[in-house]
Amino acid sequence: MNATPSATRATPAVSAAPAALLAVYSRVGPRFVRGDGAELIAEDGARFLDFTAGLAVNALGYNHRVVRETMEQALSTGLIHVSNLYCTEPGERLAEELVARSFADRVFLCNSGAEANEAAFKFARKWSGKTEIVAFSGSFHGRLFATLAATDRPEYRKPFEPLVPSIRIVPREDWAAVDHAVSASRTAAVIVEPVQGEGGVRPVDPEWLGFVRELCDSRGVAVIFDEVQCGLGRTGTLFAYEQTGIVPDLLTLAKPLAGGLPMGAVLLRDAIATALKPGDHATTFGGGPLVSSVALAVVQTIADPDFLAQVRSKGEWLGARLAALAARRPRVREARGRGLMWGLELTEPAAPFVTAARERGLLILTAGTNVLRLVPPLVITPEELERGTVVLEAVLA
Numbered sequence: 001m002n003a004t005p006s007a008t009r010a011t012p013a014v015s016a017a018p019a020a021l022l023a024v025y026s027r028v029g030p031r032f033v034r035g036d037g038a039e040l041i042a043e044d045g046a047r048f049l050d051f052t053a054g055l056a057v058n059a060l061g062y063n064h065r066v067v068r069e070t071m072e073q074a075l076s077t078g079l080i081h082v083s084n085l086y087c088t089e090p091g092e093r094l095a096e097e098l099v100a101r102s103f104a105d106r107v108f109l110c111n112s113g114a115e116a117n118e119a120a121f122k123f124a125r126k127w128s129g130k131t132e133i134v135a136f137s138g139s140f141h142g143r144l145f146a147t148l149a150a151t152d153r154p155e156y157r158k159p160f161e162p163l164v165p166s167i168r169i170v171p172r173e174d175w176a177a178v179d180h181a182v183s184a185s186r187t188a189a190v191i192v193e194p195v196q197g198e199g200g201v202r203p204v205d206p207e208w209l210g211f212v213r214e215l216c217d218s219r220g221v222a223v224i225f226d227e228v229q230c231g232l233g234r235t236g237t238l239f240a241y242e243q244t245g246i247v248p249d250l251l252t253l254a255k256p257l258a259g260g261l262p263m264g265a266v267l268l269r270d271a272i273a274t275a276l277k278p279g280d281h282a283t284t285f286g287g288g289p290l291v292s293s294v295a296l297a298v299v300q301t302i303a304d305p306d307f308l309a310q311v312r313s314k315g316e317w318l319g320a321r322l323a324a325l326a327a328r329r330p331r332v333r334e335a336r337g338r339g340l341m342w343g344l345e346l347t348e349p350a351a352p353f354v355t356a357a358r359e360r361g362l363l364i365l366t367a368g369t370n371v372l373r374l375v376p377p378l379v380i381t382p383e384e385l386e387r388g389t390v391v392l393e394a395v396l397a
């Protein structure tokens with residue numbers, strides 16, 4: 001590992017708990033002051049190879065030329081924000097780009113993944129005239145009130161019960177359970193991540209997805225794909241749905257969309273969009289000129305066929321390397337993933353290995369209790385992938 005000595009010492013610099021910030025995060029490790037490509041640089045100069053990409057946000061890594069220059073150009077207009085009472089060009093161009101590259105006819109722009117999912121729930125309810133939302137075990141759709149009710153994490157849900165009614169979670173890939181849960185008279189939408197992220201990096205069975213699609217078609221129920229984590233190039237295609245053979249009615253995006261600026265989006269078909277009229281939904285900041293300019297540049301960069309081909313080839317290399325690692329290390333039960341989104345399921349809790357990797361200059365994540373999650377920037381180099389897997393191999397020994 002090419003980390004500086006300070007990143008490899010037994011006890012790395014740990015910043016003091018930030019007293020003025022609400023303590024809803026357990027922050028760890030050093031305080032970062034700069035970023036460069038796939039690396040984060042700490043106060044003491046130590047460099048960390050980042051296989052977390054800011055929780056799957058920094059697809060173009062840190063300090064990417066396109067993001068920086070687009071932001072500078074957008075700022076030179078003096079327009080960071082203009083309200084949605086008026087027209088501005090960047091949001092319109094971004095929506096056109098997303099429509100041109102997907103199944104969708106319309107786009108709603110907002111500020112985060114949970115917001116995008118909440119909006120999708122409202123749109124499906126308004127279109128269908130029904131109320132229930134069906135989500136699946138292992139799902140993570142956000143922590144606002146409706147999305148928390150669709151998120152299968154008891155520890156996040158319990159303190160806030162009772163949750164929003166009419167949202168149920170049923171077993172994933174259980175054909176009978178979904179058949180039973182999706183009702184022609186009550187269900188407005190099902191929501192599913194084509195590759196579950198927080199739930200353990202699980203690509204969902206496309207055959208079962210096809211069954212859900214047919215069921216929903218025959219019962220007048222909308223299919224929402226949550227691609228907040230797995231979308232926008234992460235799995236090697238611009239949208240993860242392209243690899244499933246199933247096309248949703250609504251699709252939500254966020255994390256990497258605006259190069260690290262907060263942004264979410266709902267992509268939807270006209271059949272649903274026409275049910276919405278002015279006043280049905282809104283957000284003050286959604287689709288402002290600065291974030292939209294950056295998002296347009298990010299989407300165009302990621303959608304480049306050469307860029308996506310590189311994600312796929314780096315992903316294949318990483319997948320093969322992790323499968324070999326799983327075969328050699330008895331504590332690794334399985335390696336699974338797509339593109340540059342991988343999970344290593346362990347036979348024991350994963351958190352101690354996150355700490356051990358950080359002490360050797362590599363940042364990785366967990367996904368649930370026993371799974372290590374790797375979501376490096378999509379611009380990571382093959383050499384950096386190699387360096388990271390060497391550290392992983394060592395900490396899992």
Ligand SMILES: Cc1ncc(COP(=O)(O)O)c(C=O)c1O
Nearest residue numbers: 112113114140141142197228229
């Ligand atoms: C699949 C998925 N949906 C929704 C969300 C929520 O996004 P946000 O944190 O931007 O609200 C996340 C966040 O991790 C996610 O992974």
